[in-house]
Each structure stands twice: as structure tokens, then as C-alpha cells.
Amino acid sequence: MRITRCLTLWLLLCALMLALLGSAQAQQDDPGKPLLEALASASYAAKSDAIDAIVASGDSRSRAWLEALNDGKLQQNKQTGQFVVVLANRGRNWPVEDALSGEPLGEMSRRELDRIGINNALRGQLRSTLAVLDLYVDNPDARLQAANDLLGQVDAGMVAPLEAVRDQEPSEAVQERLTEALAIYRLEQGDAQAIEALSGSLHPEARAALNGAAASDDPALAAQAKKALDGIEQTLKINRGFETLYFGLSLGSVLVLAAIGLAITFGVMGVINMAHGELIMLGAYTSWGMQQLLPGQPGLAVILSIPAGFLVAGLAGVAIERCVIQFLKGRPLETLLATFGVSLILQQLVRTLVSPLNRTVITPEWMSGSLVINDALSLTLNRLYVLGFALLVFAGLMLVMRRTRLGLEVRAVTQNRAMARSMGIRATRVDMLTFGLGAGVAGLAGVALAQLTNVGPNLGQSYIIDSFMVVVFGGVGNLWGTLVAGMSLGVINQVLEPWAGAVLAKIIVLVFIILFIQKRPRGLFPQKGRAAEG
Amino acid sequence: MNTSTPFYRWLAAALLSAGVTLPAQAQEDPIKVGILHSLSGTMAISESTLKDTMLMLIEQQNAAGGLLGRQLEPVVVDPASNWPLFAEKARELLAQEKVDVIFGNWTSVSRKSVLPVVEELNGLLFYPVQYEGEESSENVFYTGAAPNQQAIPAVNYLMNNVGVERWVLAGTDYVYPRTTNKILEAYLKGHGVADEDIMINYTPFGHSDWQNIVSDIKRFGSEGKKTAVVSTINGDANVPFYRELGNQGIDAADIPVVAFSVGEQELSGIDTAPLVGHLAAWNYFMSVDNDANYDFIDAWIDYTGDEMSVTNDPMEAHYIGFNMWLEAVRKAGTPDVDAVKDAIIGVTVPNLTGGYAAMMPNHHITKPVLIGEIQDNGQFSVVWETPSTVAGDAWSDYLEGSRDLISDWRKPMECGNYNVVEASCGGGVEAQ
Amino acid sequence: MSLSNTPSSSSPLSNLWLTRPFSERSTRIFLTVLALALAVVTVLHLALPAGHPLHVSSYTVTLLGKYLCYALLAVAVDLVWGYLGILSLGHGAFFALGGYAMGMYLMRQIGDRGVYGDPVLPDFMVFLNWDSLPWFWHGFDMAWFAFLMVMLAPGLLALLFGFLAFRSRVTGVYLSIITQALTFALMLAFFRNEMGFGGNNGLTDFRELLGFDLRSDATRLGLFLASGVALALGYVVCRGIVGSKLGRVCVASRDAEARVRFLGYRVERVQLCVFVVSAMLAGVAGSLYVPQVGIINPSEFSPLFSIEVVVWVALGGRGTLYGAVIGAILVNYAKTVFTGVMPDAWLFALGGLFVVVTVLLPKGIAGLMSRRRKADSETQLKEATP
CATH class of the missing domain: 2.30.30 (SH3 type barrels.)
Known part of the structure; x- marks a missing residue:
């Protein structure tokens, strides 16, 4: 028995050795x-x-x-x-x-x-080498990508084969790109004819080549290149304007997302919810947890973490409301104190249970990269999705508040609690659900922010102050106000940034908010009527 | 997850110490090692692993028989990323707990806050992070890189091996990036780089909206000259920065970014697939192919119980600093601060990259400089390194005020800011 | 509530608003406790040898001094929040401004003992290539000027800010949030190295104050005592304001602003006046805090710090002044203990403390103390009614 086992083992080993030797x-x-x-x-x-x-x-x-x-x-x-x-x-x-x-x-x-x-350097070489190989594949998108990679990478040995490929190329876009790539090469060799092919191009490589030509010793070539550059500069300026607008809207959408949950818990319910940032954080961690559960499927994980993030943060919100806030009825300022404590606990909880370090959230394929409008204007996809998501969340929330029974009850309770109760509305239940809704929306914000920024214990703290600013600037208790305030603060910030710098732009925005509140002490869209004297 | 392990380890350690080391303790008190790293607040993200590193090193040393026949006892406090609290906790460690040495701090401001306390109470502080230089204290040992051990070699590499002609110096607005960028600016201009080929940009801490800046960098880089970004962007701001780089399609082959504050630990929070090829300059990488390093990594993974945990440069700095301190205590035969201070100069211990680190008279150490490219698995692959180690320079040769200053804490000079032109020890720093 | 505290006896002294507080029981108790505490600490520090178990080390003395500064800041916040109804989430700004004024004086006192040995410029300016001292640094080499600025800088900021805000009747959360915006903007501004306040590193490495070596134990004790005296003075000033006619208008406008306006009071002037006094007190607290902790940096402007101060006040009991002192000392003592004893879990304890106290003790710790008294009087009332 023992000998046979020994023998089997030995045979196995031999076979393994042979296999290894064989492969060697x-x-x-x-x-x-x-x-x-x-x-x-x-x-x-x-x-x-x-x-x-x-x-x-x-x-x-x-x-x-x-x-x-x-x-x-x-x-x-x-x-x-x-x-x-x-x-x-x-x-x-x-x-x-x-x-x-x-x-x-x-x-x-x-x-x-x-x-x-x-x-x-080798990676660059590999890229163009692989690109040349890719020019022969059937998929036109891959060919276009390959042609893009070749811009500025063409060398003398590639000219003849590339020209041949271009003449056989069925796709017009790929053809154009190849022509451009060849023109860049020819311009680098001092061929003035190539300028014409490049004069409409916004691609950085084309501009780099033209800049090189404009600095050349040949005055005719330099003048021609300069003229082409001036034309390009005009188009670039317009594109830059659009780009800044997009940057602003994108930053604005982040602010709106972060603030919209607070617009419910703080704006509608009057709870100064310092734990709002941590609810956002919970959403972001849900997004990370989902990716851990579904390894290799980041896309599915992102989609599933939308409901999951809402639920996790929402349930946490309900728990906070049941355990703490319901005991603080009529003492709104003290909710600040209690929720501040809750926020400390949640932060440390994440540090202890997960890790004090940041977690990686992978961006799925369809969310990374940019949507290319033209060579000078491309919209980063992850931010585009977040922008769309913010608008969807806003629309959904408006729908809930305007069209559902819950929304009706929430509005009734906030406007006149005693009256609502006497009409048979269970005010405590409504409070719980409202807070849960606000918290859940904060969770949604977290899922979106996980695609843009750090997922770590400090995530919440970096958004809490901005969120309060947005809600107050827009007018407490007004969802439209939050949307307009977030978007306009985002755009103002991004317009100021290029000439003032990031820090100064932010300071200017803050001073602007302070001065604006002097002019309109109840924000952009003040609440009217009795509810205003709360 | 792995939260239960520390408890069992604690239990085991408690049982062990109760059963085994009690007789030894009865003879002599343990040697106390203070650990001053933030465990909460904004810096916890970087500093908490250094606390664990120290605990691991101390545990290893105790298992190997302690020091001078005595056990080492870690004293951990939490300065909570609050700078005045750093000074207070340092005072607590030195005056109340009477620790023999402190390993701690990460940010410059926390070091500046602790410095007067350590000098007043005559403590020992080992500071493990790359920093801006322009400081020399009798009581502080700088085991991280000075600017000449990180920034200058990195820029040299980009200039000579990559052919970069246009430079973006991007940093967080605090003293380390300011100084590093000032030194680099002077250095670049000295090498014939024109003013309009240098773009300097500062952002606040935790900056999260990089759209405009990255788009500026892209424009700056499309003017026909090879462009690189030298990033001294700190901690949390890096994730959104790199994400934006990836999404705006800035490829390392076009505009490489070389970072001085991004290590394996920071990368562990980033999806690195779009970042392959961007660079970092450090004195240690986890990927360094060396048995001492592999042993350290194995010990660390066993200690944390997490197969995916990473090591980084400041951890190696603590490893070196701790071993140097052990060596100096052995040499002096006592953990007494003054004796150790004298004994440690000249002490040489192996580092984790296959060489040796020596403590210089200016309280800085010798280090190799490595340039690594980011890989898709969150590691760096070394593409270049200095042929030999570089000694840390407390006072930069490229700055106006400090060009003439040197630091030498050996007797009889014992001066942190000796002016070689005026041949006198400048004011301040407990000059004798 | 403070109305009921006013004594009915009309001694000639009670006409002066600053002396009236001395005839109040709570003030006398507070001052006595404070004086006793100062005396005990001093005696234990000086008289007992270092090894003695009851000896108070200079580390503890400085720590206590820091608590006293925080307590004064809390009193300043309580004055505007408890009696004026303005929840300021930006009092850290005034505290930090006072601290910076003191820090600038201390920096100038370093003289040529900095690492670069420049007789005029502080180290960080040499280092960032400043050629000359910026205009706002002039005068800070003179102690009287610096001490004046400790009160003036926060006072002027509060005057400007309050004038704008109260004139346009910004109230409630709107006011709270713009105070937060104020301190946040200042934090970002002070972080900028171009501002000339040392950026993130702030001001540090101080050496002497009025000729006293800051690293000597005697100076530490002196600063501790000075903080105690400042707290006592601040308390008396606040109590005086609260007990005066001004204070009564304050409380009235807190509870029903519109009615007070209809009665013909210029509420905004009252608010502005008290707000400025409170800011100056915060500035004084900051100026005493800086030499004791040895550093001032923009993180003191951080909105979270200001929120924390509010939490101290709420914990101790809003609208009582002595509650603010208790809250500030208690929370900070808890922080010191917890960060040392359980470094990994102290936030749980602190956070839990905030939640539990808010839910179970709506009037804070001061409320707990007066509840017993009230319970006594209520039983007396009940016995009296039938």
C-alpha cells in the first residue's frame, strides 16, 4: 500500500520533470x-x-x-x-x-x-508597430484607432506601405487620418505642400508639426505655417469656450449630486445633517463592495451599485433617524451636534472595518475615455455619465416629491405638521421615510463620486461644506434652487479658474456667496408664505 | 475582514509576554519607542500603515531577543492630523511616557510643530518622508529623501534619457512643492530651459476638480516640444488628477508625469490601467528585485494578513531608521539620547534595495535614487537608477539663502546651519 | 432665562453693568472654582517635587492652559449663540486671526535667531525669496501694537461682516452658513503662500514673549495663569452684557426678533455690538492659545473646528456661559485621554458622547446641574399650590 503510493508519487514526479524538460x-x-x-x-x-x-x-x-x-x-x-x-x-x-x-x-x-x-520610448515604438499591424484588420474602428496612433509617429520606412494602405482603405475617416499622418511626416521634412492638408486639423500632433514649421529657417514655409496656425487658433478658441462650459456643468453636476440629498434632509426636514457627507461615503463604499462581489465585471457592478447604494445609505439614514433624530423634534440646531457625532462614528467605522486607505474603484470600459466631438473638444465620458446621472436623479426626486403620495405627505408635514397629523398622516413615519430618501439620494451621489474621486474615509468631509453652500445659495427647501445653484456655482468656478487659479477661484466663489446672501437673505429661490418664517 | 487578527495577536503577545518575558522585565524596564503617526483625520490614510510598520519591526526585534537584553515597548498615540496636537502628543511621549525615541510625522507642518518640543526636551525623532530640506536639527534624523535625492535625479533622467524640453511643475500649495519647484526652476534655467517652457501651477489640498488644469497641460504639451509634468501633488488629490489624465487621453508616451508623492500605497487606491508608463521617483520600490526586500514584503503580508497589502518608500525609511537606531544603541550600550546621537553618525545598515544606507553628519542618510514606471498592477518597474547612493543635502545648492550653509552635528562643530562664507554658525537651532 | 438671574437687590454697585455680575450666585461660584483651580495647579506644580504622584508637570500645565483658551472661545460662541440666537459656524476665524496676530509678534521676536539669520524677515520669507517685509507685518515687532491687533483684527472683521449681514437681516441657517463660508474662504486664503502668512506651515518655532523664554516652565505657568485670568475677565464681561439692558434686548431678539423691531429697537445694532465683542474675545483666546501650543496654521480656520466649538457649547449647555466652559474643558480632556488610551477607537467614544448627550441631555451638562435645582423648586411649588 505504502510502496505503491510512494511509487505513484515518484512516477508522477518523473512525468512532471519530463514535461518540464520537454517544454524547456x-x-x-x-x-x-x-x-x-x-x-x-x-x-x-x-x-x-x-x-x-x-x-x-x-x-x-x-x-x-x-x-x-x-x-x-x-x-x-x-x-x-x-x-x-x-x-x-x-x-x-x-x-x-x-x-x-x-x-x-x-x-x-x-x-x-x-x-x-x-x-x-519602447512603448511608443510598440504602439506604432502594433498600429501598423492593426491597419490590416477588418474592424473599421480598430483601423481608425490605429491611424490615430500613427499621427506623428510616421518614419521614412513607413511612407510607402502607408500610402498603399490608404489607397485601398474603404473608410473615409481612416483615409483622412492617414493622409494627415503622412502630411505631418512630410511637413517635418520641410514640405510646404503638406500645410494645406493640415490647415483644418485640430489634432495636437498636427499643431505640433505646424509649430515646428513656423519656427523653421525657411521664411516662406514659416509664414504659411503661421497662417494655418492662426486659422486653427480661432476654431480652438470657440472649442475652448465649449470646453469650459462643459467643465463648469460637470463640476456643477457633482455639486448638485452631493447637495441634492441634503436639500431633502436639511432643506425640507430642517435637520442640519452633518453626517450627510458620510452617507455619500457609504454609497461610494457600496460601489467598491459591489466590485469586490463581482470581480471582472465592473460595468455590471456599477449598475447594480446604484440601487444598492441607495438602499445602504437609505437604511443607514432610517437607522439614524430612528435612533437619534426622532428624539430631537423641534430642536433643529441640536441635530447638528448629534449628526456630527454620527459622522465621526461612521468615519471611524469605515476605517476600522474596511481600511484607513483609499479603495480602488475600477471604471468600466464604457465609462472611461472621452466622447470625441473633434480633435480639440472631447468630453470625458465618466463626467458625462455623472452629469446625466445627476439630472436623472434630480428628475426622479422631483417626480417623487410632486407626483407620489409620499411626496404629498412630506410637503404636508413640512408645511404644517399639526394640520397634517390631524388629517391622518402619520408624521413620524413620513419623517423616517423622508430622511431615508435624502440619505438614499446621498448614497446615489456616492456611487457617482466613486467614479471621479477617492473612495476613502475622508470622502464625506470634502463635500459636506460645499453641499451646505449649494443648498443655502439655492434657497433652503427648494429643489430647483439646489439645481440652479449647483450648476451656476460650478460654471462660475470653472470660468474663473483659468485666470485666477484654482484656490483664488474658490475664494472668489465663497465671497460671492457671502455677498449674494446679503442681497437675497433667503437664497436664489426663497420660500414664500408661512413656511418661510420657520 | 481581518479585524480579528490584531486582537488574537495582541492576546498571543500578552500571553507570551506574561509567560516568557516576565523574568526579564523584572530585571529591567523595557525600552520605550514612541510612535507619532496620525490614525484619524486626513493623514490617517498615509500614516496609519507606518504605525503598523513600526509595530511589526518592534515585534520582530522583540522576537529576536529585544535590545541590550531588554524588550522594546511601543507607545502609540494619535495626533489626529491636527498640527498643534502633534506638538502636544510629542510632549506627552517625551515628558509623560519618557520614551527613548520617537518615530513619526509625515507632513512638513507636523514636523515643524514637533521640532521645538523635541529640541526642548532633548528627544530623538526619526522622520521617514521625503521633504523639502532647509532644516537641520540636532534631535531629528531625516531618513526620507532630501530634494537632491529625488527631484534633481528625476529631472535629469527626463532631460537626458527622454529628451524633455518643456516642463509643467504642478504641486499642492505647501512648502514641499514650493521648495522643490523653486529648486527645479533654478536647476532647469541653469540648463538653458527658457521661461516660457516652464509652467508652474499650485492647487489646494484635496483638490478634486482637475478638468481645467489637465486641459491646460494638454495644450501646453501640444506646442511641438516634448513635454513632461513634474508632480508634487499631495495625497488625496492624486486620484482625481490621474483619473482626469486618463480620461482626457494624456498618454505617458506623449506627456509623461513624474510624481514625487505617489507610491505603491497611493496607487492601491487608483485604477492604474490608464496610467501605465507614468513615472515616479523614489528611493525604494516594492518591485525591487532583491531578497531582503522579498523577506520584508513577506513579513509585512504575514503581519497585515492581507495578501494584497503593499510596501512603500516611507516604510523602507522607517525600516532603515529603526535599524540604524538599534545599531547606534548597541554601539553606545545605552538608549540614552545624547549617547545615541553621537553614536549614530556613521552607522551603516543594509537598505531594501540591495545596498547600504549610512547616517551622515548632517543627520540625513545615503540613498539610491530609482525612477519607476507605473504598471497595470499598481507596481512600478524600475527604468533607471543612480549608479551609486546619493547623500542627502540639508541645505540646497540651488537656493539663494542656503547655498552657503552646511550642517555637521559632529563634535566640535555641532552646528545645523554653519555658514561657510562667514565661517560662523548662524543663529537659532540651539547654536553653541 | 437670564432675566430671572438678575438680582432684585439694588445695591449702588449694581448700576454698573460690569460689577453687577459679582452679585450673581452663579458668577461667584464660577469665579471661585476657577480661582481655586488655578491656585491648586500652581501650588501642585511649584511646591511638589517632580517625582511626587500629585505633582502637576509643565506638560499638564500647558495642556490645562490650552483648555482654558478653548473655554474662553466657547464662552464667546455661547454669547452669540446662547443669548443672541446666532449660530456662528465661523468663530474659529476670529480665534485664528487673534492667533495669527500673536504669532506675527512672536515671529518678529525671533529676530536674527532664525535658521538663515535674517534680522528682519522670518525664515519662511527668506526661503520664498521675499525681499522685504509685507506692509501688514509692520508694527508687529511692538508688543502693544500686536496685542491691540489681537482684538482689533477679529473685531474689524466681525464689524464688517456683521454690518453687512445684520443690516440685510440674514438670519438662521443662512447666517450660519455664510459664517462658515467666511472661515472657509479665510482658510483657503491663508493656505496660499503668496499671502505672506507662511502658508500651510503657518508660524512656528517661537522663542520668547515679552522677553520671557517660551520654553521655560515659569513662562508656561505664567501663560496658564494668564489664560485663567482672561477666561475670568471674559466671563465677567459676557455676564455683564447678558445681565444689562443690552443683554435683555439680545434675548428678546433671539426669541422674537420681529416683535423687538416693532417695539422700536434697532436689533441689527444690538446684534452687531455683541457679535463684535464676541469676536474680540475669541481673538484673545487665540492669542493666548498660540504661544502655548507653539504653532498657528490655517487649519484653525477649518470649518470643522468651528463646528466642534459649537458642539462643546451645546454639550456643556447653551445659554449659560459656565456650561460652555464645562463643555470645552470636558470634550478636550476626553480627546486628550482617548487619543492616548485608545488611539484606534477614540472617534467612536467621542462621537458616541455627542450623540448620547444630545439625545439624553437636551440642555447639556449645565441643564443636568440645574435640573436638580429646578426639580427642588418644582416640588416646592407643587406643595405650595394646594
Whole structure:
């Protein structure tokens, strides 16, 4: 019994050894081995040649190698010299596969592996190399991306093949891009004809080339380039205006999102809710937690964390209302004190339970990058989504307040509590739900902010003051006021920023709020009637 | 999650100390090590891991038999990211708890706040973070990088190896970025960079809306010359900054960003996929291929119980500082402050990058300078390093007022700001 | 409430508003307790040897001095919040301004002992290449000027701000939030290094005050006693205001502003007057705080600090003055203890304390103390009615 087990083990080991030897043997004979060995050399210049050699070899695996190299995942075993591709490189032990045969090799520890180094220069070279390869694929979007990557990267050897590709290219957009790429190359060589092809271009690489030409020794070329640049500058100015507006609206949407929950708990209920920031934080952590539950599916996680964030923060809000705030009826200023305590507890709770460090929230594919309007104006997607989300949340909240029974009851209770109660409305229940609603909306804000900023224990503190400013500036108790106030403060801030600097812009906005309140002591949209004398 | 582990460890430590070390304790009191790092407030995010690092190092040392046959006892306090509280807690550690040494602080202002207290009560402070220089105290040992150990080599790399001609110096508005940028500006102009090729920008702490600035940088970089951003942006502001960079499509191959305050720990809160290729300059990276480093990482992961926890440069600085202090105490045969102060100059201990760190007479240490590129797994890969270690310089050679100052705490000079031109020890700092 | 405290006896002295407080029981108790505490600490510090278990170390003396400064700040906040009904979330600004005025004086006293040895410019200015002293730093080398500015700078700011705000009848949360905006804007401004106040590092490395070495134990004790005296004076001034006719208009306008206006009072003037006094008291508190903690930096302007001050007052009991003192000392003592004893969990304890006290003790700790008295009088009333 024992002997057989021993034997089996021994046989197994032998088989394993053989397999390992076999794969090492296989690497020995593989034509790719010398190519990769050249890559592993120490000098970056030699590596650059090695990349060219790999491309020239026409090996079917070359693309996979270059991509692994680009990601820093092409590595070499220190002992055996075997080349491997690391599949996942977090933690201490990494799953790897053989770079040549593609066989999985189990896990190897960081200590055993040597990374084949790469720097930005090589990465640039790889990008254009891969781009040239991509020009031959079927997907037109990939071809356009490849053509984009080639702007400013064309060298003498690429001109002829690129021209050939361009003439066969079915897509007009790709063709234009390739023409531009070639024109940039020709302009760099001092060809004045190329200026015409570039004069309408807003792309930074085109401008860089024109700037280079404008500084050249040839006066005719310089003058022509300058003229083209002036034309571009005009268009750029208009684009810059739009850009600033977008920046302002985007900042505004963040302010609105952060403040809108407070507009309910503070504006409608009169609770000076210092824990509002921490409710936002809870939403953001929900977003992070959801991504931990659904690894590899950040998109789904973001979508699911919208209801989850609302629920988590909302329930926390209900708990706060039940445990603390309901005992403070008629003492609004003291809610400040109690909720300040709650905010300290929540912060430390997150520090103890999760970590004092920031957490990573991954941006899903469809939210990263920009929506390109033209080469000079592109709207960052994550902020665009947040802007849209803010408007949706606002619309949803208006709907709840105006069209549902809850909204009606909330308005009734805030306007005249005693009267509402005598009409049969359960005021304590309404209080609980209202606070839960405000807290839930704060949670939604957290889910959105997790895509823009740090997810950490201090997240809430950085938004609480701005939130109060927005609500008060807009007029307490008025949701429209919050929207207009948030958006206008955002735009003012971003318009001021380029010439005043970030700090001064913020100070000016604060002074503006102080002075504005002198003029209109009840905010942009003051509440009218009896409720105002609260 | 892992909250229960510290308790068990505490329990185990308590049982152990009760059972094993009681006889030793009966003979002599433990040597007290004060740990002055914020555990709450805005700086907790950076400083709390340094507290854990110190606790781990002390635990290891105790397991290895303590120091001079005595156990080490950590005394942890929380200055709560509040600067006056730092001074108060330092006083508490020195006057009430009577600790023999303090490891602590992160921000410049907290160090400035603690400095008079440490000098007055004659304590020892090991400060583990890269800082602006322009300071030298008899009682403080600077185990982080001075500007000449981080900023200048990084700029040299960009200038010579990457061919950068246009510079954006972006920083948070406080003294470290201000000084570093001033030094860099002087240095760049000295190397023929024109005024219009340098753009300087300051933002407040925790700045979260980078749209305009990043778009400015993009414009600045599209004028035909190779552009790089030198970032001294602090802590929390980095996440939104890098996010904006990624989303506005600023690629490291076009406009690389080299950061002096972004390490593995900061990156652990960022999705690094869009940031691959951006740079950082430090004296240590977790990815350094070295057995001492791997052992340290293993110990740290075992200590935290989190497979994904990372190490960073200030942790290495504490590792070096702690070992130097141990060595100096052994050399002096006593933890007495004055004896240790004299003994520690010249002490050399191994660092985690495969070399050695020596304590210089100006209370700074020698360090290698490494430039790393961000990888998609939140680590850096070293692309360049100085051929040998660089000694820290308390007074910068590139600043008007401090060019002529040197610091030497050995006898008989014992002066933190000796003016070589006037051949006199300047005012202040307990000059004798 | 303070109306009922006014003594009915009409001694000739009671016509002077500043002396009237002395005839009140609560004031006398407060002053006695404070004087006793100061005396006990002094004796324990000086008379007992350092090793003695009852010895009060200079560390503790400075700590207590800091609490007293906070207490004075809390009294200033209570004056406007408790009696005027203005919830100021920006009193930290006045405190910090007073602190900066003192800090500037202390910086100038360093003279050529800074690290660069410049006889006029403070270190941070040498370091940031300032050629000469900015205009607002002139005069701060003279103690009398600096001490004047300690009161004037916050006073003027309060005058300007209050004039604008009260004239246009900004009230309630709107007023609270713009006070918050004020201190937030000042914080951002002082963080800017171009302002010439040392940016984030603030002012530090002080050496001497009026010729006394700040690092000597005797000076520490002196500062502690000075803080105690300032607190006593501040308390008496506030009590005097509260007990005077002005104070009664204050309370009336707190409770029903519109009615007071209809009665012909210029409420905004009353508010402005008291607000300015309160700001000056906060400034004095700040000026005594700075030499004791050894640093002034823009984080004192942080809105969260101002909110915390309000929390002290609420915890101690709003509208009683002595409650503010109790609250400030208690919370800060708790903070000192908790941050040392349980560094990882002290925020739970502090936060929990705030919640529990608010929910269970609506009138704060002062309310707890007077509840017993009230209960006594109520039982007496009940016995008397049938």
C-alpha cells in the first residue's frame, strides 16, 4: 500500500520533470527563442532592434509577445531561462504560461521571475508597430484607432506601405487620418505642400508639426505655417469656450449630486445633517463592495451599485433617524451636534472595518475615455455619465416629491405638521421615510463620486461644506434652487479658474456667496408664505 | 475582514509576554519607542500603515531577543492630523511616557510643530518622508529623501534619457512643492530651459476638480516640444488628477508625469490601467528585485494578513531608521539620547534595495535614487537608477539663502546651519 | 432665562453693568472654582517635587492652559449663540486671526535667531525669496501694537461682516452658513503662500514673549495663569452684557426678533455690538492659545473646528456661559485621554458622547446641574399650590 503510493508519487514526479524538460527542450528548438532572448538584453537600444526583428520574423505569435511586452507581462524564469507570459500579476504568486508554446505552467512566485523591462520610448515604438499591424484588420474602428496612433509617429520606412494602405482603405475617416499622418511626416521634412492638408486639423500632433514649421529657417514655409496656425487658433478658441462650459456643468453636476440629498434632509426636514457627507461615503463604499462581489465585471457592478447604494445609505439614514433624530423634534440646531457625532462614528467605522486607505474603484470600459466631438473638444465620458446621472436623479426626486403620495405627505408635514397629523398622516413615519430618501439620494451621489474621486474615509468631509453652500445659495427647501445653484456655482468656478487659479477661484466663489446672501437673505429661490418664517 | 487578527495577536503577545518575558522585565524596564503617526483625520490614510510598520519591526526585534537584553515597548498615540496636537502628543511621549525615541510625522507642518518640543526636551525623532530640506536639527534624523535625492535625479533622467524640453511643475500649495519647484526652476534655467517652457501651477489640498488644469497641460504639451509634468501633488488629490489624465487621453508616451508623492500605497487606491508608463521617483520600490526586500514584503503580508497589502518608500525609511537606531544603541550600550546621537553618525545598515544606507553628519542618510514606471498592477518597474547612493543635502545648492550653509552635528562643530562664507554658525537651532 | 438671574437687590454697585455680575450666585461660584483651580495647579506644580504622584508637570500645565483658551472661545460662541440666537459656524476665524496676530509678534521676536539669520524677515520669507517685509507685518515687532491687533483684527472683521449681514437681516441657517463660508474662504486664503502668512506651515518655532523664554516652565505657568485670568475677565464681561439692558434686548431678539423691531429697537445694532465683542474675545483666546501650543496654521480656520466649538457649547449647555466652559474643558480632556488610551477607537467614544448627550441631555451638562435645582423648586411649588 505504502510502496505503491510512494511509487505513484515518484512516477508522477518523473512525468512532471519530463514535461518540464520537454517544454524547456521545446523552447530550445523554437525559432522564437532567440527573438525573445534578444528582447531580454539589458540595453533599451538593443531591445528596440529586437522588436523590429520580431515584427520582421512574421511569426504568428509576435503580436501576442509584443502585447505581453507592452503590458510588462513577458517575463523570464531566473533559473531556467524559460520565457513565460504572466496572466495575472497581483499579489505574490502569479499564474503563468509558456511564452512559446502557450502551455499553462501553474503559478510562479515573484522571486523566480525576471521582468523584461520596457520604457516609454519602447512603448511608443510598440504602439506604432502594433498600429501598423492593426491597419490590416477588418474592424473599421480598430483601423481608425490605429491611424490615430500613427499621427506623428510616421518614419521614412513607413511612407510607402502607408500610402498603399490608404489607397485601398474603404473608410473615409481612416483615409483622412492617414493622409494627415503622412502630411505631418512630410511637413517635418520641410514640405510646404503638406500645410494645406493640415490647415483644418485640430489634432495636437498636427499643431505640433505646424509649430515646428513656423519656427523653421525657411521664411516662406514659416509664414504659411503661421497662417494655418492662426486659422486653427480661432476654431480652438470657440472649442475652448465649449470646453469650459462643459467643465463648469460637470463640476456643477457633482455639486448638485452631493447637495441634492441634503436639500431633502436639511432643506425640507430642517435637520442640519452633518453626517450627510458620510452617507455619500457609504454609497461610494457600496460601489467598491459591489466590485469586490463581482470581480471582472465592473460595468455590471456599477449598475447594480446604484440601487444598492441607495438602499445602504437609505437604511443607514432610517437607522439614524430612528435612533437619534426622532428624539430631537423641534430642536433643529441640536441635530447638528448629534449628526456630527454620527459622522465621526461612521468615519471611524469605515476605517476600522474596511481600511484607513483609499479603495480602488475600477471604471468600466464604457465609462472611461472621452466622447470625441473633434480633435480639440472631447468630453470625458465618466463626467458625462455623472452629469446625466445627476439630472436623472434630480428628475426622479422631483417626480417623487410632486407626483407620489409620499411626496404629498412630506410637503404636508413640512408645511404644517399639526394640520397634517390631524388629517391622518402619520408624521413620524413620513419623517423616517423622508430622511431615508435624502440619505438614499446621498448614497446615489456616492456611487457617482466613486467614479471621479477617492473612495476613502475622508470622502464625506470634502463635500459636506460645499453641499451646505449649494443648498443655502439655492434657497433652503427648494429643489430647483439646489439645481440652479449647483450648476451656476460650478460654471462660475470653472470660468474663473483659468485666470485666477484654482484656490483664488474658490475664494472668489465663497465671497460671492457671502455677498449674494446679503442681497437675497433667503437664497436664489426663497420660500414664500408661512413656511418661510420657520 | 481581518479585524480579528490584531486582537488574537495582541492576546498571543500578552500571553507570551506574561509567560516568557516576565523574568526579564523584572530585571529591567523595557525600552520605550514612541510612535507619532496620525490614525484619524486626513493623514490617517498615509500614516496609519507606518504605525503598523513600526509595530511589526518592534515585534520582530522583540522576537529576536529585544535590545541590550531588554524588550522594546511601543507607545502609540494619535495626533489626529491636527498640527498643534502633534506638538502636544510629542510632549506627552517625551515628558509623560519618557520614551527613548520617537518615530513619526509625515507632513512638513507636523514636523515643524514637533521640532521645538523635541529640541526642548532633548528627544530623538526619526522622520521617514521625503521633504523639502532647509532644516537641520540636532534631535531629528531625516531618513526620507532630501530634494537632491529625488527631484534633481528625476529631472535629469527626463532631460537626458527622454529628451524633455518643456516642463509643467504642478504641486499642492505647501512648502514641499514650493521648495522643490523653486529648486527645479533654478536647476532647469541653469540648463538653458527658457521661461516660457516652464509652467508652474499650485492647487489646494484635496483638490478634486482637475478638468481645467489637465486641459491646460494638454495644450501646453501640444506646442511641438516634448513635454513632461513634474508632480508634487499631495495625497488625496492624486486620484482625481490621474483619473482626469486618463480620461482626457494624456498618454505617458506623449506627456509623461513624474510624481514625487505617489507610491505603491497611493496607487492601491487608483485604477492604474490608464496610467501605465507614468513615472515616479523614489528611493525604494516594492518591485525591487532583491531578497531582503522579498523577506520584508513577506513579513509585512504575514503581519497585515492581507495578501494584497503593499510596501512603500516611507516604510523602507522607517525600516532603515529603526535599524540604524538599534545599531547606534548597541554601539553606545545605552538608549540614552545624547549617547545615541553621537553614536549614530556613521552607522551603516543594509537598505531594501540591495545596498547600504549610512547616517551622515548632517543627520540625513545615503540613498539610491530609482525612477519607476507605473504598471497595470499598481507596481512600478524600475527604468533607471543612480549608479551609486546619493547623500542627502540639508541645505540646497540651488537656493539663494542656503547655498552657503552646511550642517555637521559632529563634535566640535555641532552646528545645523554653519555658514561657510562667514565661517560662523548662524543663529537659532540651539547654536553653541 | 437670564432675566430671572438678575438680582432684585439694588445695591449702588449694581448700576454698573460690569460689577453687577459679582452679585450673581452663579458668577461667584464660577469665579471661585476657577480661582481655586488655578491656585491648586500652581501650588501642585511649584511646591511638589517632580517625582511626587500629585505633582502637576509643565506638560499638564500647558495642556490645562490650552483648555482654558478653548473655554474662553466657547464662552464667546455661547454669547452669540446662547443669548443672541446666532449660530456662528465661523468663530474659529476670529480665534485664528487673534492667533495669527500673536504669532506675527512672536515671529518678529525671533529676530536674527532664525535658521538663515535674517534680522528682519522670518525664515519662511527668506526661503520664498521675499525681499522685504509685507506692509501688514509692520508694527508687529511692538508688543502693544500686536496685542491691540489681537482684538482689533477679529473685531474689524466681525464689524464688517456683521454690518453687512445684520443690516440685510440674514438670519438662521443662512447666517450660519455664510459664517462658515467666511472661515472657509479665510482658510483657503491663508493656505496660499503668496499671502505672506507662511502658508500651510503657518508660524512656528517661537522663542520668547515679552522677553520671557517660551520654553521655560515659569513662562508656561505664567501663560496658564494668564489664560485663567482672561477666561475670568471674559466671563465677567459676557455676564455683564447678558445681565444689562443690552443683554435683555439680545434675548428678546433671539426669541422674537420681529416683535423687538416693532417695539422700536434697532436689533441689527444690538446684534452687531455683541457679535463684535464676541469676536474680540475669541481673538484673545487665540492669542493666548498660540504661544502655548507653539504653532498657528490655517487649519484653525477649518470649518470643522468651528463646528466642534459649537458642539462643546451645546454639550456643556447653551445659554449659560459656565456650561460652555464645562463643555470645552470636558470634550478636550476626553480627546486628550482617548487619543492616548485608545488611539484606534477614540472617534467612536467621542462621537458616541455627542450623540448620547444630545439625545439624553437636551440642555447639556449645565441643564443636568440645574435640573436638580429646578426639580427642588418644582416640588416646592407643587406643595405650595394646594
